[in-house]
Amino acid sequence: MAMVGLFWITEDSVYVGAEPAGTASGVRLSKDGVEALGAGHGTRWGWEEVERIEVADVAVRPPVRRWASQTFDAVATALTGFGDQPPAFTVRITTADGPVEVSAHTAIAGGIYGPVEYELSRTLLNRLVDGRSDLGELLTWRRDRDGDANPGREEREALMLRWVADRDPS
Incomplete structure (x- = not known):
């Protein structure tokens, strides 16, 4: 698996946030x-739907503020022993039946x-929902990637831009 943006990408699924373990909540996107x-x-x-x-x-x-926040959090965790779980955020899925809110943990180190x-x-996310982006591209990228190391920020941004x-419809 690898993290790109808000996404945790495995060979067969894309999670919004980190892949949940056990009974933890999360959101999985698949074909x-x-x-x-x-x-x-x-x-x-x-x-x-x-x-x-x-x-x-x-x-x-x-x-710069992200680095400062992560440094502060690391020091606070070392001093207090708290901070085992990554921060959570809300994912709202809207269908004709209304919205459903799900908590997901951040996939990025430090949570920022x-x-x-x-x-x-x-x-x-918007383009996946309306069909202008293909989830298969994310899954193919993950399957073709060697190892589980996360790409650096510049590579993550370049991937998402791609x-x-x-797309040219012709």
Whole structure:
């Protein structure tokens, strides 16, 4: 698996946030649709049923402030022993039946995203829902990638730019 933007990409699924373990909640995207995971969820929708996927409560900071926040968090964790779980954010899946809110843990180390990566992630979510981007591209990229190391920020942003690019319909 590898993290790109708000996404945790495995060989067969893309998670919004980190892949949940055990009964933790999360959202999985697959070629078949969108699934809310975890206690109290377990709902699946086909892509044609999903009107919108939004994220809220995501920590976003410019690079310098992100570095300062991560440094402070690391020191606080070392001193207090708290901080085992990554921060959570809200994923809102809207269908004709209304919205469903799911909590997901951040996939990025430190839990704070840069503004460019965050905006590209939101754009990619919108394009996946309306069919202008193909989830298969993300899965193919992961299958073709050696190892589990996460790409650096510049590579992540370049990947998302490629995945949100307008396609020539001809």
